[in-house]
Amino acid sequence: MNKPRLYSGMQPSADSLQIGNYIGALLQWRELQTSYDAFFSVVDLHALTVAQNPAELREKTRRTAAQYIAAGIEPSQSTLYVQSHVRAHAELAWILSTITGFGEAGRMTQFKDKSARYGADATSVGLFTYPVLMAADILLYQTDVVPVGDDQKQHVELTRDLAERFNSRFGETFTVPVPVIQKETARIYDLQNPTAKMSKSAESDAGVLWMLDDPAKSAKKIMRAVTDNEGTVRFDREAKPGVSNLLTIYAALTGRQIPAIEDEYAGRGYGDFKKGLAEVVVEEFAPVRSRALELLDDPAELDRILAENAARADAVADRTLSDVYDRVGLLRRA
Structure with a gap:
């Protein structure tokens, strides 16, 4: 068929x-x-x-x-x-x-x-x-x-x-x-302006995660992503757009549900959460970047x-x- x-x-x-x-x-x-x-x-x-x-x-x-x-x-x-x-x-x-x-x-x-x-x-x-x-x-x-x-x-x-x-x-x-x-x-938003859609035309490259970014550069962008002063890892698009955006990326790349991620990082603060997300992003994109560059070299x-x-x-x-x-x-x- x-x-x-x-x-x-x-x-x-x-x-x-x-x-x-x-x-x-x-x-x-x-x-x-x-x-x-x-x-x-x-x-x-x-x-x-x-x-x-x-x-x-x-x-x-x-x-x-x-x-x-x-x-x-x-x-x-x-x-x-x-x-x-x-x-x-x-x-x-x-x-x-x-x-x-x-x-x-x-x-x-x-x-x-x-x-x-x-x-x-x-x-x-x-x-x-x-x-x-x-x-x-x-x-x-x-x-x-x-x-x-x-x-x-x-x-x-x-x-x-x-x-x-x-x-x-x-x-x-x-x-x-x-x-x-x-x-x-x-819908993925800019890391530095989490109320604006992530875009190639962003004012600052610091807010965009590129597939071909060096892994260390991607990790640095995530660690510097805008969050808020609350210190609690929870999803609230209106009140916490920065943290919500990072949770969305984490969930999309791991296939996990957002509440499970919230539970994992309960009481641990944004530093631990960003470090965990950076590891997820690097693990996902390092082989993609490597394969793309291999093709471009040939x-x-x-x-x-x-x-x-x-x-x-x-x-x-x-x-x-x-x-x-x-x-x-x-x-x-x-």
């Missing part, structure tokens, strides 16, 4: 992914790949919606792919590839854009938020059509399920609408995907893996695109 197909991806937006990416996406992908025919992409075309330094984008793309593998995404079990290595993504996005309403695309919350923030002149057409490219990413592979957070659910709903519209107009062509809201995952091997996986993705995508071209009436090249 064939496994249902799953698609997901992340942009190559920094030299290193951060712990929020690991907990919120990679850990779940690693688990899902055993039950699904999974396609995981480094979506570098999406990254072009903001200005990029070409050399840096290439390096970020390579580093992101290496971290996927190091975190446990198996290229022999899943299809792990770079989006731009499969040209059908851009080609299908154009076809889908011709059946997407201007108002429909303009209602996407992320576009409205970013265009309001940066202004019309600084907002690219690429950002406007970003959800259409995302729809192409998903539909190319006849995807059954798409694991998403709440912030991307609207884009998957547009994907479903476009699939149904195309199927109605041209005949059954696309699988209509189902968005699967990822099981409740920890670019020929990493390129081989990505090329092999892109060929597998291409084979699936080309079948879909060929069917789409026939359906819409494009003349085949002799």
